[in-house]
Amino acid sequence: MALTETNEMNPNLSKLKPYPFERLAQLKAGVTPPAGKPHIALSIGEPRHAPPAFVIEALNRNMDGLAAYPQAKGVAPLREAISRWLERRFGARLDPEREIVPVSGTREGLFSFVQAVVDPAEKPLVLMPNPFYQIYEGAAYLAGAEPYYLNTTAATGFLPDLDAVPEEAWKRARVLFLCSPGNPTGAVMSREYLAHALELADRHDFIIAADECYSEIYVDENSPPPGLLEVCHQTGRDDYRRAVVFHSLSKRSNVPGLRSGFVAGDANVMRDYLLYRTYHGCAMPLPAQLASVEAWNDDAHVVTNRAYYRQKFETAIEILSPVLDVTLPPAAFYLWPAIHGMDDETFVRRLYAEQNLTLLPGSYLSRDTAAGNPGSGRVRISLVPDIEECREAMLRIRAFVESL
Ligand SMILES: Cc1ncc(COP(=O)(O)O)c(C=O)c1O
Known part of the structure; x- marks a missing residue:
């Protein structure tokens, strides 16, 4: 049999875990989000401010x-x-x-x-x-x-x-x-x-x-x-x-x-x-x-860039803090709130189904250990779109949490 048919290639390849975004695509498969709401992706940590x-x-x-x-x-x-x-x-x-x-x-x-x-x-x-x-x-x-x-x-x-x-x-x-x-x-x-x-x-x-x-x-x-x-x-x-x-x-x-x-x-x-x-x-x-x-x-463009993120953090925390356990982190561009009463996959799937908005389940970023999975019960919110889209996203997350 040919090498390619026997799976005898580098055995370490089989140890690789599915990438978080593959798992996310599977989680969303078969769900039809509301057509009237344009999709908002806060799942990927890809910066979207304009390059200098x-x-x-x-x-x-x-x-x-x-x-x-x-x-x-x-x-x-x-x-x-x-x-x-x-x-x-x-x-x-x-x-x-x-x-x-x-x-x-x-x-x-x-x-x-x-x-x-x-x-x-x-x-x-x-x-x-x-x-x-x-x-x-x-x-x-x-x-x-x-x-x-x-x-x-x-x-x-x-x-x-x-x-x-x-x-x-x-x-x-x-x-x-x-x-x-x-x-x-x-x-x-x-x-x-x-x-x-x-x-x-x-x-x-x-x-x-x-x-x-x-x-x-x-x-x-x-x-x-x-x-x-x-x-x-x-x-x-x-x-x-x-x-x-x-x-x-x-x-x-x-x-x-x-x-x-x-x-x-x-x-x-x-x-x-x-x-x-x-x-x-x-x-x-x-x-x-x-x-x-x-x-x-x-360095000047970097100062301006930080100011945009700061503005988005302020908006996000103002809108979400009455309903979610959000705290302002000292750095990076993510919120990492604990969600209560629902597992992180269900939260992300239902949020997508009801609000056409995608977050990343925390458990997709972490592994099970003897002391549990430190990402489960949390979601990652990437504040990468512009301020208006971020505001709209936070309002949708808030509406979703309030509806639970
Ligand atoms: C923690 C961390 N390290 C490294 C990278 C890779 O960044 P890049 O390859 O664009 O420099 C990322 C990208 O999201 C990241 O989140």
Whole structure:
């Protein structure tokens, strides 16, 4: 029999779980929502504010770059712009030659990073928050590692409780994923929390992969979320050992289609990661690299972007708080309310059936553990459409909850 008929391909593929949006499509199948109401999707975390005109112009201006193969390392002006941004934003000075690698969006970066740093022979663990961005888990499985879930609940301040991880798990830990600000919770890790994570990384010899792709979407203009490199720098750890961060222009600059992000930190790790990437073959096209330079160089558009989200949070909380347990998160663009008296799938399905509005069931973003599924009984509301559509959506959610 042919290989393709026997399912003898990479056995790790069979460990991958259905993607949350596949499950959502199945949940909605066969439901006919009211025709009079246009559909509103608050399920996907895809930014929908307009991309900055100057980034589009830079892209157009540099289209002749399509005539050349881009290199995995990225052009020096991009790595230098990123280095300047890291210094402006986090006070950390990274060497653009050795400590920064551009990636085609953090999704690709998070995935490929795990492939590069995991030795499957060690039967390693990849620790991750639960709920989590699904790529962490898929990357772990496909690298031959085992995911280990750290529940984030209201009781833990929506952060993983690192002190509750047993010694045996730390012994096998190769990578610890942190996500701050968190998706879906919006929770932000303090400097003390990050410093503690670094101590644990030293004690047990693992790498911290800090997904900070929401770091520029925060509520209080005077208190930007701290970053892992910032804490390294403040604690005199200027070699960033065992620390690697992931950043993206998708949320910061509303260009999810540009596929532009970077990975930065520990030079030894970055050297091996760059070697891996030479084969992985996801170098960012040159026009995208040059447009990214302009995006990283400008902070004004990011301030404006935050103001839009702030406005939407205010509207959403004003409309929903009388009927739902909504609290303003410090960052990111999600609400993560607990719903009472109904499971999250039923809530989402009925809301779609009655209001033609789609949310994501919390349990689709998290896994069952011995202590339960930390996403069940919650829904994720993405405040990505414009303010008017968000207002209309909140009124529909409120009407639905009131009708129950
Ligand atoms: C937590 C988290 N990390 C990473 C990503 C990937 O973003 P991108 O690949 O656009 O940089 C997302 C996208 O939704 C996300 O929510």
